[in-house]
Amino acid sequence: MTTTNLNIEINSLPMNLRQEVADFVEFLKTKNKIKSKLKSREFGAAKGKIKLSEDFDDPLEMFADYI
Template sequence: MTEIPLYTKLSTLPPAFKAEVNDFVDFLLSKKKKAVKANKPTFGYAKGQFKMAPGFDAPLDDFKEYMP
């Protein structure tokens, strides 16, 4: 929807409804700001949530023929 039909509909509303529309637009803008902040990753956020097995980085016997 473009701005012109939206403005046309808005101009036909009584003042009380225009105030409600204004409040709703403010709500949507604040919701947009929160969504942008929520998507920003934080370094170390998952610290302590994963455990590596004791031999995780040990060489695998399956790949010995490919190793020099």
């Protein structure tokens, strides 16, 4: 469908449906922006934001019988 045909179709709709089309276009723009942001992530961007406790690798007490 060409842009001209799309304009004719939208203009033939009642005003309330035109508003729905406009809302849907805004939704699609927002959805596209969110996808663009996800693609721009870099490796290591969260470095230093996650801290593990010093005893993270120590065996758990509840598994002492199995070690």
